[in-house]
Amino acid sequence: MRRSLVTAAALLALAGSLGAGPGGADRPPLPDRLADTGGGSQLITAEAPDTGSTTGTVTWWERRGGSWTEAGSAPARFGAGGLAEGATREQGTSTTPTGLYDLPYAFGIEDAPAGTTYPYREVTEDSWWCQDNDSRAYNRWVEPRPAHCRAAEAEHLVSYGTQYARALVIGFNYDRPVRGRGAGIFLHVNGRGATAGCVSVPADAMAEILAWVDPARAPHIAVGTSSGPTAITRY
Template structure:
């Protein structure tokens, strides 16, 4: 399959000038579905970039929307080697297990959606059995000081998608609580964020039947998004 894509790596306009194919067509993997979100930063030191959501129709990828994005305060790091507490956004290709928010789901949302309440926490305690999981109420073995009380982030978590980084089989110390969420006041602690209107549009667009994934990376280099 990759050979076929390689043969189509360059397209041409009617004037004969080469045109790069859509970004998803240049990725090593898109998750196997017909929806994809790409989050691209200029380089690993960047705290800003672009989020674009794509859908595959008639055998080709089409851009469905785009928005400015924010990344970790310390930039981005390869997801396979990222360390917890570094304020870096992990690069890689990830599933989007479910959505959540302090506000009701936007109209049209089809992704499973959990409403945040005062007992909603995200456990980031490496010693807990529920590490990198929603915990409601907070598990007895999960220290509050090592976790996020989701209700306290009413602005950022008005609407959010869980990014499946270190999620299926969590590696202690790799990191927990990586989301695609609404912008706060500046760079994130490792998540990807977009304006509130864009987040609502993404949730109304995402269709679990289309197996949406998110690919996070840089324009080039060892963490180039095309690697994932």
């Protein structure tokens, strides 16, 4: 009888030690495992299992009292082409760029959710996002669309009534745009399936994120995979 009790205790101890490993309950929250969080006290993470994935999880975090805590989470969708390293991504591949990015401003066809403090730009019939590599307005909102930004190489934002009901601009290739790298990468409301390179979440999650995100807390978004060269913890 005593031998059985000792064996049972040993098995319980082993199970406890396994639970305390990398996947255990005492594992630090994801922001603490990132190489960088952008220096603010709010962070959104968008994590996919691997570069071939088109689905994953978006989680929003806040830092209070020196600790990161989860503020919310939702299922996410990524590009139809999966994910690709942001520094070498190519335009037209329908891949979501991995990396750590700021969030310049929000926009939408619908009004901003109640409580929104983030800069929020209203979409009108004249609102376009220029993706024309030959235009000096490359990877910029233009209103109205200038002649040097061809309509065939731009998104007429109001035409995406579901996806751009509400959105956040992701600062990928934004400050100093590299032609051919990609333009118009957003966190927006889900459409019918995988995206053309953006990150998307359900409409209620997008509304919650916009009401939560605070410009005074310098929010960023980290996009990556669970492991490998594009692991979210590298950024």
